[in-house]
Amino acid sequence: MSLKARIANAFDEPACPTNREKSETARKKGCSKPLTPGAAAGGCAFDGAKIVLQPVTDVAHLIHGPLACEGNSWDNRHAASSGSDLWRKSFTTDLTELDIVMGNGEKKLFKAIRTIIERHDPPAVFVYSTCVTALIGDDIAAVCKRAGERFGRPVVPVDAPGFVGSKNLGNRLAGQTLLDHVIGTIEPDDVTPYDVNILGEYNLVGEFWFVKPLLEELGIRLRAVIPGDARYRDIAAAHRAKANMMVCSSALINLARGMQERWGIPYFEGSFYGIADTSAAIRGICGLLVEQGAPAALLDRADALIAREEAIAWRRVAPLKPRLVGKRVLLNTGGVKSWSMVDALQEAGMEVIRTSIKKSTEEDKARALAALKNEKHLFDRLAPREIYRMLVEGEADIMLSGSRTQFIALKAKTPWLDVNQERHHPYAGYEGFVELLKRIDLAVNSPVFPALRTPAPWDEAGELMAQPDIPDEVAHSFRKFARGVLEDADDC
Amino acid sequence: MPVNEVRSLSTNPLKSSQPLGAAYAFLGIEGAMPLLHGSQGCTAFALVLFVRHFKETIPIQTTAMNEVSTVLGGADHLEEAILNIRTRANPQLIGICTTALVETRGEDFAADVASIINRRAETLGDCRVVLAETPDFRGSIEEGWSAAVTSMIEALSQPSTRRDPERIVILAPSHFTVGDIETLRQTVEAFGLVPVILPDISSSLDGTIPDRWIPSTYGGTSVADIESLGAACHCIAIGEHMRRPAKALSRKTGLAYTLLPTLTGLAAADRLITLLARLSGRPVPASIRRRRSQLQDAMLDGHFHFGGRRIAIAAEPDLLYQMASFFAEMGAEVPVAIASTPDSPILEAVPAEVTVGDLGDLEERAMGADLLVSHAHGRQASERLGIPLFRVGFPIFDRLGAQHRRSALYEGTRDLIFEVANTLIATDHHPVPPESLDPLRNREMFHDSRPSPEPRRH
Numbered sequence: 001m002s003l004k005a006r007i008a009n010a011f012d013e014p015a016c017p018t019n020r021e022k023s024e025t026a027r028k029k030g031c032s033k034p035l036t037p038g039a040a041a042g043g044c045a046f047d048g049a050k051i052v053l054q055p056v057t058d059v060a061h062l063i064h065g066p067l068a069c070e071g072n073s074w075d076n077r078h079a080a081s082s083g084s085d086l087w088r089k090s091f092t093t094d095l096t097e098l099d100i101v102m103g104n105g106e107k108k109l110f111k112a113i114r115t116i117i118e119r120h121d122p123p124a125v126f127v128y129s130t131c132v133t134a135l136i137g138d139d140i141a142a143v144c145k146r147a148g149e150r151f152g153r154p155v156v157p158v159d160a161p162g163f164v165g166s167k168n169l170g171n172r173l174a175g176q177t178l179l180d181h182v183i184g185t186i187e188p189d190d191v192t193p194y195d196v197n198i199l200g201e202y203n204l205v206g207e208f209w210f211v212k213p214l215l216e217e218l219g220i221r222l223r224a225v226i227p228g229d230a231r232y233r234d235i236a237a238a239h240r241a242k243a244n245m246m247v248c249s250s251a252l253i254n255l256a257r258g259m260q261e262r263w264g265i266p267y268f269e270g271s272f273y274g275i276a277d278t279s280a281a282i283r284g285i286c287g288l289l290v291e292q293g294a295p296a297a298l299l300d301r302a303d304a305l306i307a308r309e310e311a312i313a314w315r316r317v318a319p320l321k322p323r324l325v326g327k328r329v330l331l332n333t334g335g336v337k338s339w340s341m342v343d344a345l346q347e348a349g350m351e352v353i354r355t356s357i358k359k360s361t362e363e364d365k366a367r368a369l370a371a372l373k374n375e376k377h378l379f380d381r382l383a384p385r386e387i388y389r390m391l392v393e394g395e396a397d398i399m400l401s402g403s404r405t406q407f408i409a410l411k412a413k414t415p416w417l418d419v420n421q422e423r424h425h426p427y428a429g430y431e432g433f434v435e436l437l438k439r440i441d442l443a444v445n446s447p448v449f450p451a452l453r454t455p456a457p458w459d460e461a462g463e464l465m466a467q468p469d470i471p472d473e474v475a476h477s478f479r480k481f482a483r484g485v486l487e488d489a490d491d492c
Numbered sequence: 493m494p495v496n497e498v499r500s501l502s503t504n505p506l507k508s509s510q511p512l513g514a515a516y517a518f519l520g521i522e523g524a525m526p527l528l529h530g531s532q533g534c535t536a537f538a539l540v541l542f543v544r545h546f547k548e549t550i551p552i553q554t555t556a557m558n559e560v561s562t563v564l565g566g567a568d569h570l571e572e573a574i575l576n577i578r579t580r581a582n583p584q585l586i587g588i589c590t591t592a593l594v595e596t597r598g599e600d601f602a603a604d605v606a607s608i609i610n611r612r613a614e615t616l617g618d619c620r621v622v623l624a625e626t627p628d629f630r631g632s633i634e635e636g637w638s639a640a641v642t643s644m645i646e647a648l649s650q651p652s653t654r655r656d657p658e659r660i661v662i663l664a665p666s667h668f669t670v671g672d673i674e675t676l677r678q679t680v681e682a683f684g685l686v687p688v689i690l691p692d693i694s695s696s697l698d699g700t701i702p703d704r705w706i707p708s709t710y711g712g713t714s715v716a717d718i719e720s721l722g723a724a725c726h727c728i729a730i731g732e733h734m735r736r737p738a739k740a741l742s743r744k745t746g747l748a749y750t751l752l753p754t755l756t757g758l759a760a761a762d763r764l765i766t767l768l769a770r771l772s773g774r775p776v777p778a779s780i781r782r783r784r785s786q787l788q789d790a791m792l793d794g795h796f797h798f799g800g801r802r803i804a805i806a807a808e809p810d811l812l813y814q815m816a817s818f819f820a821e822m823g824a825e826v827p828v829a830i831a832s833t834p835d836s837p838i839l840e841a842v843p844a845e846v847t848v849g850d851l852g853d854l855e856e857r858a859m860g861a862d863l864l865v866s867h868a869h870g871r872q873a874s875e876r877l878g879i880p881l882f883r884v885g886f887p888i889f890d891r892l893g894a895q896h897r898r899s900a901l902y903e904g905t906r907d908l909i910f911e912v913a914n915t916l917i918a919t920d921h922h923p924v925p926p927e928s929l930d931p932l933r934n935r936e937m938f939h940d941s942r943p944s945p946e947p948r949r950h
Contacts, residue, residue, distance in 0.1 A: 034558075035554075035558070036556065036572070036576060037554070037555045037556045037570070037572040037573035037576060038553050038554075038555070038556075038572060038573030038574065038575070038577040038580070039553070039573075039576045039577075039580060040532050040535075040554050041532075041539075042532060043532070043533055043536040043537075044531050044532050044533025044534075044536065045533075046533055047533050047536060047537070065592075066509075066592035066627070066628040066629040067505060067507050067629070067632075068508075068509035068511065068534055068537060068538070068591065068592065068628040069533070069537070069628075070505060071505040071508055071509055071628075072509050072512055072537040072540075072541050073537040073540070074504070074505065075869060076540065076541075076544070076889075088872060089503060089852075089872070090502075090503065091501060091503055092501075092502050092505060093500065093501065093502070094502040094507075095592075095629050096629050097629045097630050099629070100629060107500075108500045109500075111500035111501070112500040115500060116501065131530070131533075131557075131592075131593040132592050132593055132596045132629070135562060135596055135597065162531040162593075163531040163557055163562055164558070164559055165558075166532075384549075384705060384707070385705045385707075388705040389705075404540075404543070407543075407549040408705070411549070411701055411702070411705070413701070452701075
């Protein structure tokens with residue numbers, strides 16, 4: 001299928017509620033909003049594809065293009081691996097002017113694949129196209145096919161050059177790549193009625209490891225977590241799972257729907273942020289498995305485990321709660337977090353004054369509205385200047401957002417916590433929720449903010465504003481020295 | 493001659509892209525907005541890297557090229573972007589940096605920009621537009637930085653009829669930090685001279701808290717200062733990559749220049765101080781003589797820790813030269829020297845055998861070294877080899893305060909000696925006696941049955 005057809009496909013997503021509501025012609029147009037030159041922000045399709053696929057740990061990720069695409073962006077996320085660290089290594093063909101002019105791109109790519117296989121012997125190589133290689137017409141699919149045959153292992157073309165669209169489109173093209181080239185290529189011989197996949201879970205800072213033991217305790221087998229801490233062969237055999245849970249909805253919805261269509265795997269959408277959502281997610285997984293034929297006793301085991309874990313979590317939250325109750329939060333993340341984080345924060349007694357619904361689906365928006373009751377609390381996009389004003393005027397006690405907007409809060413001398421991809425602390429599951437509250441406590445009650453907000457003891461011209469707080473004896477010697485009489489020096 | 497083998501694969505790139513280097517230089521200009529002419533991802537990646545390094549809001553925009561505009565030509569997107577930036581951010585300078593995407597298609601950017609400036613003169617008003625052609629498929633940060641400074645001089649600097657005997661132009665290299673530039677400025681001012689530093693990141697990226705929200709850079713070299721560079725009495729260019737802008741300035745305004753390849757190390761700092769004393773006709777101030785003496789003492793205290801140490805360095809050409817020379821002057825060996833790009837003549841002068849390569853090469857060759865020297869991406873090699881990493885250059889995203897660390901002049905070199913020595917001391921191995929000399933071994937045979945302590949192993 002041509003890239004153009006696959007892009008049209010990615011946009012025409014029957015499982016997407018926004019898409020369903022459109023007219024036939026509007027659907028054909030796709031959902032990429034034209035970007036405004038000189039007033040755009042955000043990643044490209046290549047960025048999106050790489051975000052989804054790069055946490056696959058034992059695969060070599062090779063970026064075919066000039067330097068910037070990989071050189072400016074590698075090793076920038078904190079997904080965690082329990083095995084190989086090959087995914088953190090950066091591989092690029094680093095195309096030069098000569099390569100482009102002479103048309104050496106495809107040859108160079110083939111050699112690069114060979115070098116990687118000789119040096120690192122990965123189970124598979126993912127090859128990413130970029131704007132320049134798409135423009136000069138390098139046929140990466142053909143090179144990958146040939147290399148795959150030659151070296152006897154999968155070499156997967158990820159055709160999502162940056163200029164075709166946004167990060168979100170890239171997420172979906174990556175999902176499509178897994179459907180087209182990876183999932184279903186290996187038949188597992190160890191299928192059980194308890195096999196599930198988690199889609200759209202990145203295992204940032206190892207946070208999924210707070211959840212995994214709980215599922216395993218229930219006897220649930222994780223066939224594949226895509227992409228967090230995933231191995232290539234697990235993903236290749238993921239089509240034999242009995243149920244899918246989708247964590248980050250807009251990113252991999254086409255993957256969930258595709259797996260349902262092709263292999264009849266039902267899916268549901270859930271979140272591991274917050275106590276209630278984690279419990280709902282565990283129940284959701286067990287419910288789907290039972291529907292698919294697992295013994296119904298699984299549900300009872302799940303209830304018992306949830307009751308136990310919730311009790312532990314609330315016990316650990318109790319001492320934190322008095323420090324957090326009533327704190328006002330500005331939530332500036334969007335997507336699925338527009339509601340999943342709201343629920344979690346309200347559980348701890350905090351008040352979410354506004355939440356961003358950028359990049360949220362219609363369903364996300366409805367859930368956010370349900371949590372916050374009033375449309376006024378939802379916003380699509382706030383200008384940095386407006387966020388700055390809100391924070392300077394003290395409308396919120398803390399902002400939770402991604403690193404892109406952190407300095408708006410910090411420069412407004414307001415506590416801030418990273419809750420997006422680049423963060424350094426795990427927040428998933430019961431354990432993660434306690435960690436999140438601890439981090440909010442540390443931020444919102446940090447002693448540096450009152451110190452920072454204390455004005456300097458002088459005015460704009462540097463003139464002292466009030467009589468400085470100086471002990472009498474110091475003031476006394478000041479006066480003495482001011483007179484500048486030499487013999488007074490003996491006194492000190 | 494640097495070794496530059498033909499290779500198909502770059503493992504763990506050492507380079508950052510050329511447009512990033514150009515945008516970096518524009519960030520050292522007051523009221524500037526760098527504009528990357530390419531797809532939005534080109535800008536997003538550069539932006540994220542800048543933010544991770546400086547931990548500041550970074551103004552930078554994109555022409556948001558898509559598939560269609562790439563095929564049909566990007567002049568419309570360029571024009572729209574310039575006008576949008578002009579209305580929204582009202583900058584004094586828009587610095588266009590072309591990327592590999594638009595350069596691969598190939599357009600006459602200079603003509604396009606000239607025609608946009610012409611047609612839109614009214615809307616643009618006093619906002620200046622400068623073009624740096626910086627495709628990613630060539631060069632790295634140093635080349636991009638140099639190209640941006642050259643293009644600003646060519647577009648803005650005017651010949652002058654008078655020369656101010658107290659004004660000195662300083663063309664600062666890309667690896668100078670905020671701290672280096674502050675030190676340099678104070679040093680020049682101590683001679684009663686007025687330095688005009690281009691680019692000047694020391695007042696735009698030094699991490700302060702303004703009392704309102706500002707969307708473009710604040711601080712930096714002013715456009716007026718760039719226009720009047722020709723009125724200075726001399727130009728000092730630091731680093732080989734600043735030769736191109738220095739030549740351009742000399743061509744345009746007749747201003748003579750002196751190129752100093754580095755300001756790190758006693759001899760290098762002496763050269764600058766001598767030059768300043770000559771230019772100003774004043775004696776070297778006591779405070780500077782004091783700093784020199786402090787450096788001498790630091791060299792004495794430090795040399796014990798440098799002697800015979802094996803240092804593996806991977807950096808951009810001028811920074812590589814600076815660091816390799818520094819280590820050589822302190823008595824260390826540099827068995828591994830990796831340069832990001834092949835073209836700089838300074839590579840001939842590096843006191844080590846230079847290879848052009850990436851951090852994969854550093855990792856392969858650095859086995860047995862005492863210290864790795866590179867930017868933060870060297871951390872993977874450091875983890876796997878178990879050799880400490882001393883972070884220099886750009887990006888440094890996993891340590892705080894990179895912009896305030898110094899390596900230039902007497903005080904910078906002094907700081908550098910202490911920092912490196914402390915890193916080496918922190919990882920020093922305690923001596924372990926060979927087993928035959930262990931006095932506690934098998935003691936229980938003669939005395940009681942207490943188990944003997946395990947010998948220390950490292």
